[in-house]
Amino acid sequence: xxxxxxxxxxxxxxxxxxxxxxxxDHNSVSLVCKHWYTAxxxxxxxxxxxxxxxxxxxxxxxxxxAIRSVTLxxxxxxxxxxxxxxxxxxxxxxxxxxxxxxxxxxxxxxxKRMVVSDESLEFLALNFDEFKCLSLLSxxxxxxxxxxxxxxYCKNLTELDIQENGIDDLGGDWLSYFxxxxxxxxxxxxxxxxSEVSFDALESLVSRCKSLRVLKVNxxxxxxxxxxxxxxxPQLTELGMGSFMEELVxxxxxxxxxxxSKCGNLVTLSGFWDATLLHLPAVxxxxxxxxxLNLSYANIGPDELEQILARSKRLVRLWVVDTVGDKGxxxxxxxxxxxxxxxVFPVDPFDQKLGVTDSGLVAVSKGCPKLHYILYFCxxxxxxxxxxxxxxxxxxTHFRLCIMxxxxxxxxxxEPMDEAFGAIVKTCTKLQRLSVSGLLTDxxxxxxxxxxxNLETLSVAFAGSSNLGMEYVMRGCPKLKRVEIxxxxxxxxxxxxxxxxxxxxxxxxxxxCNVTMDGCKKLAExxxxxxxxxxxxxxxDDQVASKVYVYQTVAGPRKDAPPFVVTL
Amino acid sequence: MEVTxxxxxxxxxxxxxxxxxxxxxxxxxxxxxxxxxKEDNKNTMVVSTEATSxxxxxxxxxxxxxxxxxxxxxxGGGGGLKSKTVVTGGWSQxxxxxxxxxxxxxxxxxxxxxxxxxxxxxxNSSTSGNKRTATxxxxxxxxxxxxxxxxxxxxxxxxxxxxxxxxxxxxFISKSExxxxxxxxxxxxDYSDERNGxxxxxxxxxxVNMDGTLIGxxxxxxxxxxxxxxxQTLHEMFFSKWPSKEAVKPSRLLDGTSEFVLTYExxxxxxxxxxDVPWEMFISSVKRLRIMKNSESNELASRCEENSDRxxx
Numbered sequence: 001x002x003x004x005x006x007x008x009x010x011x012x013x014x015x016x017x018x019x020x021x022x023x024x025d026h027n028s029v030s031l032v033c034k035h036w037y038t039a040x041x042x043x044x045x046x047x048x049x050x051x052x053x054x055x056x057x058x059x060x061x062x063x064x065x066a067i068r069s070v071t072l073x074x075x076x077x078x079x080x081x082x083x084x085x086x087x088x089x090x091x092x093x094x095x096x097x098x099x100x101x102x103x104x105x106x107x108x109x110x111x112k113r114m115v116v117s118d119e120s121l122e123f124l125a126l127n128f129d130e131f132k133c134l135s136l137l138s139x140x141x142x143x144x145x146x147x148x149x150x151x152x153y154c155k156n157l158t159e160l161d162i163q164e165n166g167i168d169d170l171g172g173d174w175l176s177y178f179x180x181x182x183x184x185x186x187x188x189x190x191x192x193x194x195s196e197v198s199f200d201a202l203e204s205l206v207s208r209c210k211s212l213r214v215l216k217v218n219x220x221x222x223x224x225x226x227x228x229x230x231x232x233x234p235q236l237t238e239l240g241m242g243s244f245m246e247e248l249v250x251x252x253x254x255x256x257x258x259x260x261s262k263c264g265n266l267v268t269l270s271g272f273w274d275a276t277l278l279h280l281p282a283v284x285x286x287x288x289x290x291x292x293l294n295l296s297y298a299n300i301g302p303d304e305l306e307q308i309l310a311r312s313k314r315l316v317r318l319w320v321v322d323t324v325g326d327k328g329x330x331x332x333x334x335x336x337x338x339x340x341x342x343x344v345f346p347v348d349p350f351d352q353k354l355g356v357t358d359s360g361l362v363a364v365s366k367g368c369p370k371l372h373y374i375l376y377f378c379x380x381x382x383x384x385x386x387x388x389x390x391x392x393x394x395x396x397t398h399f400r401l402c403i404m405x406x407x408x409x410x411x412x413x414x415e416p417m418d419e420a421f422g423a424i425v426k427t428c429t430k431l432q433r434l435s436v437s438g439l440l441t442d443x444x445x446x447x448x449x450x451x452x453x454n455l456e457t458l459s460v461a462f463a464g465s466s467n468l469g470m471e472y473v474m475r476g477c478p479k480l481k482r483v484e485i486x487x488x489x490x491x492x493x494x495x496x497x498x499x500x501x502x503x504x505x506x507x508x509x510x511x512x513c514n515v516t517m518d519g520c521k522k523l524a525e526x527x528x529x530x531x532x533x534x535x536x537x538x539x540x541d542d543q544v545a546s547k548v549y550v551y552q553t554v555a556g557p558r559k560d561a562p563p564f565v566v567t568l
Numbered sequence: 569m570e571v572t573x574x575x576x577x578x579x580x581x582x583x584x585x586x587x588x589x590x591x592x593x594x595x596x597x598x599x600x601x602x603x604x605x606k607e608d609n610k611n612t613m614v615v616s617t618e619a620t621s622x623x624x625x626x627x628x629x630x631x632x633x634x635x636x637x638x639x640x641x642x643x644g645g646g647g648g649l650k651s652k653t654v655v656t657g658g659w660s661q662x663x664x665x666x667x668x669x670x671x672x673x674x675x676x677x678x679x680x681x682x683x684x685x686x687x688x689x690x691x692n693s694s695t696s697g698n699k700r701t702a703t704x705x706x707x708x709x710x711x712x713x714x715x716x717x718x719x720x721x722x723x724x725x726x727x728x729x730x731x732x733x734x735x736x737x738x739x740f741i742s743k744s745e746x747x748x749x750x751x752x753x754x755x756x757x758d759y760s761d762e763r764n765g766x767x768x769x770x771x772x773x774x775x776v777n778m779d780g781t782l783i784g785x786x787x788x789x790x791x792x793x794x795x796x797x798x799x800q801t802l803h804e805m806f807f808s809k810w811p812s813k814e815a816v817k818p819s820r821l822l823d824g825t826s827e828f829v830l831t832y833e834x835x836x837x838x839x840x841x842x843x844d845v846p847w848e849m850f851i852s853s854v855k856r857l858r859i860m861k862n863s864e865s866n867e868l869a870s871r872c873e874e875n876s877d878r879x880x881x
Contacts, residue, residue: 143773486716
């Protein structure tokens, strides 16, 4: 008789499953049968919770007893743009409390958009002896005191990655708290902290951590100091530089260039604050190996960009500021045939001066056929340009176009931008993420609903003409996971059109649309395994539901909801 | 290349006094009445802006006076500045218009730095990665002002001015109109408040270390109004778990009768006893606090005297 899945010995299953690395694989095997579910849950080491309220710490620890690595994401993404009030939630402490009992051997914690206090960081540092990796992305609530605790107590720390956080920077001496005998650090990223750290402590740390491969310093580290660090760590694969502002003379730069020439493993370069042509040449020795170049803090112009790109033929990912202009983007198109991802950030969104336009985008698409990820901020765009881009680059997986004036039409024809996004969804069948902008009618959404069958994430702002817009999408796109909508004329019937989708989605955010409390209540009644939360603004009248956050959950309504969050 | 970002973030609504940074700095108020947007009239917005005087720190000095002037003349929603650009502009527009005669366009970067583009939300000197100071403080080109738009995340709001930026003020922006005219002229509170210690005015935290404990704590000085309050807070922070509270009653921290003494480091780096100077003077000069054991403080006191003697010559 052939062995069935459920007859295989548990040990065998456990050993096999422990070799699986992907979360999706783990999820799949757990669904095969009860036997596999049991074996899998006992072996899972890493769990990624993309919405911290979709499950409770208790449920998590009950199901998975052997977790060593946790990724937790909290607030809705629009909190990055100040649309979510403070004190909304996403506190990490309840999770840490549960982990302290259930996972004393926890090694890695990666948090995104969570609220983390100094006390939580200290708790983490004190309660988990094996703790190795801390990554905080877009978190808030802590200060450098919390970092002091981490540095002091985590004897096995390999990774400290602090990015984009709302951190109370009380001074740079937290770095000096790393004990002399700590040599295990592999990743250190403090690029977004503003205070000067003790350079001696930093130098000593870099010198004794021979496995250091990622080092991203903040802007207070100057070129001379950078050079000294590079000399100590030529093995780095990723480097975030400090400030290039240096009135200093060539000797310093030559030293730096020579230090760079010894860094044969560098593939990622970022930082570049205050970079000018005076000192940029120092990085030329490593350009040839770079796959990711992050110039998003460097207000450089097209000429400087061209100089670097001409030497960086292997670039796969490039982030720039729109000061490079269309001319700079033409250089991208000419020099970067392997480019797959481009992000262009605005130096000043409200400046009337044109940064990049439709022609820059087209130029890149012509020269970079492998392009599949774009994030593009511009003042104006045309349908024709985007249609051309879709033809040139049919492999887009992530298309995020932000025309910075709300409801801006095609500036040449004055028509809505419907055809532009229509072309993208029609041609780019692998599209997973789409952010739309500009003047859009329901037609754009009809296209999306009809063609974007692989779409998972959709961001919409100031678009659409009626409920139909959202209805097209909710009914047409089967793989939606996250939908965020703001300032659109979508009301209750649009909200309810997604009834069948919401339980398989991670979340829906709607703010400043036409949704009412009645609509939300109706949704909550129909779907029991959803949390339908309304964030009340002061001054909202009773029927208005100005901010709605809907998400699937097995944890029931939030127990820690602040008074302005009403769960229906 | 010159930094070109505007930092005016926070804009309190005129009619809602809450959250406006208090305090001694001169402030400039102006009201920009959003003009009708081009496509329809559904987006009337009222944006009131306020910038603390620390803004001028960022802005080129020659524009300081200009800013104030701007404020006044902007009073009537752009007042007499009726040109198209004004109507569409944010701060940068106004600034440009007024300076057009006096400044060549190459200085466009400077006005930009006072354009309250929220995109520049930059980490100021005391915080980093500030997500709270808004992206939304100023009128985008069509005169409407919108919270959180364009959606530039905090990492990519140019941090170039990080070291110069002092204190974003709090931001009140009215929401954009939808199909129904809600006529929201009251700004909703932009929840980008400064709880993360961003402004000097609202929330000012300093480190407190106690002898014998490794990791310090922080305390918000602006949340206290007197030495007694501060002592109380510190007592709760450090001594609440101590069995015999008598020995370390809050008041005794101040009067030197307990075994601990409260000292601070001022901006000159000198070590001083807390309580000697008036409260206001104290909070303006304190950099960090230290709870010292009494035995050590005597030694320190004599060392401090030596140091100050040295400097006296």
